Amino acid sequence: MASKVRVRFAPSPTGYLHIGGARTALFNYLYARRHQGTFVLRIEDTDQDRNVGDALGGILEGLKWLGLRWDEGPEVGGPHGPYFQSERLPGYAEAAQRLLAEGKAYRCYCDPEELKKKREEAMARSEPPKYDRTCFRLSKEESEARVAKGEPFALRFLMPEGETSWDDEVRGTVTFQNSILDDLVILRTDRHPTYNFAAVVDDAAMLITHVLRGDDHISNTPRQIRLYQALGLTPPRFGHLPMILGPDGTRLSKRQGSVSVTEFRDDGILPQAMVNFLALLGWAFDGEREMFTLDELTEVFALDRVSKNPAIFNYEKLDWMNGEYFRALPLPVRSDMVAAYLREKHALPESAFRDRGFLERAVEAVGDRMKRPRQFLEYAGYLFVDTVEPEPSPWTELKAKPAAAARLRKLATVLAEVEPFDHDAIEKVTRGLAVSEAVKAGEVIMPARIALTGKKVSPGIFDVILLLGRERTVQRLRHAADRLEAESPAPAS
């Protein structure tokens, strides 16, 4: 048995948890749980320029919402902390110093602006934009002299000759020629480490055994492996997960839809659905079964079933899956979610849905028409207003039926008297009216639906009537009849 599995998710604090990051975190979490390992959360905040206010909050919030609890990291601590790179600076400096002392790194005094210019020129000449090792060629004396003078410098790693390859957990053997790898900067002028260096030092210090990350890191891997070797460390296993692309086939961006898990949450997506959907992006169980809870996923997740090709984010399928989970929720839970939605969006005055019993009955009536809380008002909005203004198309349709007004009146009359005022009795008199009118039930029901809800689509009409109550039902039916007669030309006699 190899050493205990330790994996990590290492986001930089950008303020929100990106969907791609969430998938990476999920796969790491699943791998850890599957192997009774440890899931570490580490924050890569070494770039001073990019650090902003509450950059961490959104990420922690997103992970918690998805149910991905980390075993070590911010808020929970652990034996390999601190878990913020900004608090681990001495470690990087020490490691870099060692490389410098061993001749595996060298000081570079080049001006970043200058380098950038050179790089662009090289690109223009269509040559590989590689650092030209100007400072590597400096004599030891000169280099020392310049430090002594207090000249600022960065530390560069001296990339060895040869080639570097590794056995990737998802792609098999990957090989890079070292000649195309740069002498990368490991310590910046400001004494902060760069990403590749910090990641290596930390992954080693935190005893990470498997690095599972996005495909976009694949060309960082040979550099990191060389860094491990230079530091006398054994590299972990690497596994590169396929990218998640937007519908247009390029990197997922805001232009193409939501990209942060918080946005999805605020849109009424359930964490179970998000987790399930994300798991299926780049991984499959057997190609048949696709509904999994987080716990079920931890039982069956396997890296050898991770796909190699990039996956396009399919918003429709997420929506479908969300519906599956949402409909399965107990009524009170759905009702509470709808209430929370109405409150947060100020979609209705608070008083309109204060009656929890009523709201719950309305949610029940809407039933599986709803895939997300925000769809509630589409199917039940007319319950919370004093008068309905019919939508133009149904109203026109209604006006085309000469007998409609009279039937609405008759329905109003029977409903005004029916006892008890319950679902079965209402259904009985309504259908009875259709029989006595010698028409199909729909000929009574559809006009009633339009009169009562203003729409062509609604929950079952008897539920609507019951919810509206006798008073409002009768009033709306009569009002619609009045209006129909007023707007129609007088019938020819």
Next chain:
RNA sequence: GGCGCUAUCGUCUAGGGGUCAGGACGGGUGGUUCUCAGCCAUCAAACCGGGGUUCGAAUCCCCGUAGCGCUACCA
């Protein structure tokens, strides 16, 4: 430009020398029904191209092509 990765229905994918190439989303049709949703049934929809290897290739190999990624004192 260089380097790397990838290539099965529109999308997510299963399969991995002999299959009617399977499932799901989305789409079509029919049924249930007061509409819609749901449910049930059903249909259409794919192995990037070219060369090999082989009795046989979507599957293995090579070459193209395409897409994506990386090419920073960002992560």
